Structures are given as C-alpha cells and as structure tokens.
Amino acid sequence: MALNQSLFRLLPPLSFLFPYSIPSIFQRLGPNPLKLFIFPAPKFKFLTYYYSSLPLTLDRNLYNNNILHNVFEPESHYTSLLEKSTHKTHLNQVHAQLYAFGLQNNGFIITKFIHVSCSLGEINYAHKVFDEFPNPYVFLWNALIRGYSSHNMFIEAIEMYNKMQEVYVSPDCFTFPHVLKACSGLSAVEFGKAVHAQVFRHGLESDVFVQNGLVSLYARCGKIEMARIIFHQLDERNIVSWTSMISGCAQNALPSEALRVFGEMRQSNVKPDWIVLVSVLRAYSDAGDLEQGKCVHSSVIKMGFEFELDLRIALTAMYAKCGQVMVAKILFNEMDGQDVILWNVMISGFAKNGHAGKAVELFKNMMTRNIRPDSVTVQSAILACAHVGSLEQARWMDDYVYHSEFRDDICVNTALIDMFAKCGSVELARKVFDRAIDRDVVLWSAIIVGYGLHGQAREAIDLFYAMKSAGVQPNDVTFIGLLTACNHSGLVKEGWELFHSIRDYDIEPRHQHYACLVDLLGRSGHLEKAYDFIQKMPIEPSVSIWGALLSACKIFRHVTLGEYAAERLFSLDPMNTGHYVQLSNLYASARMWGGVAKVRVLMKEKGLTKDLGYSMIEVNGKLLAFRMGDKSHPRSEEIYQELEMLDRKLLEAGFVPDAESALHDLDMEDKEVSLCNHSERLAIAYGLISTPAGTTLRITKNLRACVNCHSATKLISKLVNREIVVRDANRFHHFKDGFCSCGDFW
DNA sequence: GTAGGGTTAG
Structure with a gap:
C-alpha cells in the first residue's frame, strides 16, 4: 500500500497519457516495470534504448527505497546528475528516467535540463524537450532563449522571444539580457529599440542587468550616444556597465573614446577585472599604441591575471596588431596551443604584418597537429595566401576549402574570390563566385572589385546589374569597385554616371568615392574639371584625393596644379615618400630639372629615401x-x-x-x-x-x-x-x- | 536562472 501511494504521487501525468486504468498497469508490470512508462512520449522513442541500457548513476533499489521512505528529492537528485553530465548520452539517460518516474513536467528539473543541454551544445534536443512541456512558463523560455543567444543563434533567440509573447508569457528581468544580446549580435538596432520599449512596458527599466544589456546593445551597434545616455542615467554602475561601454567603443573603431571611458572608470575608483582589460588591450592595439599596451601587460602580471587564457590571447593579439609579431609568437609558444582563436590571432597577425608566408606555414602546421580550424582561421589563411600572391598556393587553399566543411561558407568564399583576384586570376575568382550558393552584397562586391583590379570594367558593370536583379542592394564598397573598374579601363562616362547614382541607393559617398572620381576626371585630361570638383566637394579633401590629382597632373604635365596638390599632400602626409617621388616625376616629365633637384633636397631634409623597387x-x-x-x-x-x-x-x-x-x-x-x-x-x-x-x-x-x-x-x-x-x-x-x-x- | 571579453571577408 505504501508503495502504491508513493507511486501514485509520481504517476498522475501518466494516467492522462495512458489508456489503461492504474490497476491494469500494475498487472502488466513485468520484471522491469518502468520500461512500460516510456511509451507515452511519442517524440522520444529512442529513450527506450537508454532506459533499457544501464542508467547513469541510478541505483534502482536505492531509488525504490527512497520512494518507500519518502526521502527522495527528485529536484536536487537531478540537478546534481545534470551538473555532472558531460555528454549527450547522459542527457538521454536522465531524460529517460524523468519519463520513467513521471518527472517530465517538473518545471524546475526541465529548466535545468534545457540549460545543461544548451551548454553541451545540444540545443535542438533542448528545444524538443521544451516543446514537450505543457504550457511552459517564463523560466523555461528564459533557459531556451539563453541557450540560443549564448550559441550565437540570435535569430532563433528572437523567434522564441516573439513566440513567448504570442502565448501571453510575460518576459522578466532574466529574459531581456539575452534578448538584448541577440539584438546586438544581429546589429538589429531597430528591433532592439522595440525591445527597449518592452522593457519599459514591463517596468524593468531599473534592473541593472537589463540596463547593462541596453548599454551593450547600443554601444555594440555603434549608437554610442544612446549608450552613453543610458550609461549616465544608471543609478548603480558596476564593472559590467563600464565594460559594456568600453568594449562598445573599442568595437566601433573608437579606441580613444574607449580609453577615455576607461580613465573615467579608474577615476571613480572601480577596480578593473581581467575582462575589462581585454577591451582596453583591444583599444590600445587599434590605436597602435604599443607602449600603453605594454603597460597593460605589466599591470596584468602585477594583478595576477596572466593565466587567464582569453586575456593572454588578447595580449598576443595586441602585440601582433602592433607589428610585434615575434613577441606575439613567444606568447603563442608559451600557451598549450589548443585554442582555435589563439591560432587565428597568430595567423592573421602574421598575414597582416608582412609575414604572409609564415601565416600559411602556421595554418599547415595546425593541420598536422589535428587542431580543427574554424571559419575565421580559414579566412585568415586565405588572406595570407592573397598577400603571398602565389597562384599555386592559392589553388592549394581553394582545394582545401572545396573539400572542407567551409565550402558553402559565404565569408570563406568571399575571401577566396578576393584571393584569386589578388593572385592574378580573375577567372578562378569567377569560378568560386559561380559555385557559391549564398551571395550577399560583400561577395558580389568582392568579384566586382576583382574585375576592377584587372581593368575589366564591362564585366564589373554587367555583374552590378546582375546583382541588382538578384535583389541584392549595393553598398559603398560595391561602388568603390565599380568606380575603380571604370578608372582602370578609362570609362569616363560610365564612371561619372555611376558616381551620380550613388545617392539613389541611400549611400553617402565617402572620400574614396570622391578620390575615384577625381582620378577618373584627371586621367581623362579634365584637370580643371577635377580641381573644380574638389572645390565643390561637401567633405574636406583627403590625401587620396590630392594624390589622384597629382598623378593626373604628372600624366598631363600640368605643373602649377600639380605643385598645388603636392603642397596639400606635404602638409597632410609629410612623411610619405610616394608624394615626393610623384612630384619629382612631374618635374622630370616637364623637363624641369631644377624642380627635381628641389624635391631631392626636400626629401633629404626630412630624411626620406626613395623606396627600392623589386x-x-x-x-x-x-x-x-x-x-x-x-x-x-x-x-x-x-x-x-x-x-x-x-x-x-x-x-x-x-x-x-x-x-x-x-x-x-x-x-x-x-x-x-x-x-x-x-x-x-x-x-x-x-x-x-x-x-x-x-x-x-x-x-x-x-x-x-x-x-x-x-x-x-x-x-x-x-x-x-x-x-x-x-x-x-x-x-x-x-x-x-x-x-x-x-x-x-x- | 541573468549581464561585460579574445580571432573575423569586400
């Protein structure tokens, strides 16, 4: 009788699912009675296997005794089992037991179950378990949204957020941080603003976790002003609030702003932790400030953070980005070298700092050590090949990608197109383009820029129209590709028309676009027109714009205008040898040897020497x-x-x-x-x-x-x-x- | 049961 009563306490859900009356169940109980209870779960038939195989840690006798003596606490039991789980089979076993003992609708355990499944990367499984749960409440929704968000599956996270509202489950202060993270991951500011409104609607605007999420959202999406407003309104600013602000600035190419905020943080006596130092390091490396980066390095050692893996990776990245690749390599060698991101830092560091050959070597080294590259590794290795410029190397890389899981990766394919174009074969670039399944504006732009580099403007323009009919909106880079293509082919009329259509696509022309047009006008001999154009530009002319004018002046031997352009260049960019050489070439082409001598003196004064050609x-x-x-x-x-x-x-x-x-x-x-x-x-x-x-x-x-x-x-x-x-x-x-x-x- | 961090195509 005692047994029956205990079982009844665990059984109610089954009585709904099972067509038999309770006594008939007991009649059917064989030597392994619990097996019978598996069947009501239609989506999880495979659990029968896990049930019949030996369960993880469950001692059935102990379990029965616990039930008998009323001391079984399923919640703590399964929490501890789940925390020990390290593999999907463990999840299956626990899941089977939950069904067996009628605990499949225990919200506490299922929340934990979803959370653990997600952290083991079994998100689809977690979602199925979630779907089996009748009328999930906010804890379960939060667990699943968190799972998606923390695995960068932002669209799914937001879908779940929308769905929970459709079934009238109100989000709480635990929901928003994850939803906001998903918004910033997708750069979906507009949607983020709507979520911000929901925060107010649910009266959660003074929760510090939610507030930090909002700061992070706006900062990471580049809305630094908005982030700052929220940040300044915070009653309680913790290290996370500061880090959100600093990393937002650092990630949006505002390193000096990031460092200013860090200074403020130090002033308000907030002690830095190792996480904030990661963003500070990034800011110093983006600002190219090796000296300050080194200071951070010594603070890291003083504060005892030197064994934090991610911080060491950030340090390695700092040295690599500041051109100290050999120091970076020393740090790299000190670590055990199992982390892919560490390899990525080193490969891209080599690739971007004139050691492209070493980058490729490192990539091959990684292959022999059986470390699995990710998409970023492959992209960095491809970039290295593009810098090396060897077509044979490029072919090897393409072959590798073609037989790998990255074959349909849009970013990898874009990098391949760029690589082939830079290694001299726009035909092979085109082959990659043709086989790519996914094509976004970046991929289209890559092939257009490629044709531009090779002076095949007709192809570039044809592809531009093809891109538009494929429903892909061009962006600023697409136009840079098109305009350089026109320049390299002398298509003045087409270039002029394309330039004037930029605003039709809601794109604001940048320096490079103006420079392309000056180049185009200049090369075709319309020097005065080019100068006029510079005068009327709505932006301050930059180095590249005066450079374009100067080189056009050289072609057409227009000394006075050339001298003017050179003056502007010398004041904007005094240490660039190229400008002096250009001016000297201009004088030489006009047979003004006195001018040539004058430039030579000028260069000597500044200690500049002509770059040696190779x-x-x-x-x-x-x-x-x-x-x-x-x-x-x-x-x-x-x-x-x-x-x-x-x-x-x-x-x-x-x-x-x-x-x-x-x-x-x-x-x-x-x-x-x-x-x-x-x-x-x-x-x-x-x-x-x-x-x-x-x-x-x-x-x-x-x-x-x-x-x-x-x-x-x-x-x-x-x-x-x-x-x-x-x-x-x-x-x-x-x-x-x-x-x-x-x-x-x- | 919560938040901030490292690599990253044109």
Missing part, C-alpha cells in the same frame, strides 16, 4: 624576388644573357626606350643602372629561362609600373609569345600579343 616571380610554386641590377641569383649569368637577347630583339623590333624615364631614373641617383635591368625585366628573363614555352609569367611589383617597362613588356609578350601578368602597387596588367589589358591607362 619584382617577384613565381616559378614552380616558389617565389623569387629581384631588385634592380640584382646579381645574387645562382643563375645570374644565364639571366643576364637572356636579358641581352631580349634587348636585342626589342631593338630589332624597333623599340625606342622612353628617354624621360631614363633621365629621371638617373637623376634619382641610380646612376650605374640602365633601363634594361629594372627588376621587372630581370624577373621576366628568369621566368623565360626557367619555364616551358607558352607558360604564363606572373610577376608582382611593389611599385607602380614605369612607362618604359610597360611598353617594353607589351612588346616582349609578343616577341616571346607569352602571356605576362604583372601586379603593380595598384592593379593588374595582362600583357598579351603586344597589348596590355589596361589599354595604357593606369
């Missing part, structure tokens, strides 16, 4: 760099023989070297150097002797193509019957049959 060529997957007059290569003799032969052929074909380039080069103190061994020519000669006939030569230069080499390369492509692809500091040139894809317009 060219790289890829042969059999290996990159080789040549400097002007380089004789360091083991096959140097052969290279110079080939060079002489090329020169002879050029002369026979009637090639006349451009005297101006010669003069100004000599004037730039490269006295012993004649035209024929510009680094570009050396690379071509090496390519010719080390590859089979007909192979395309791929060359990368650090400077812009010089007039003389450009016309020589055109002719060489015809004489030796090779396609030669040259990437200069600005764009690609495809030389074939005596012509260049740029149409001599660069």
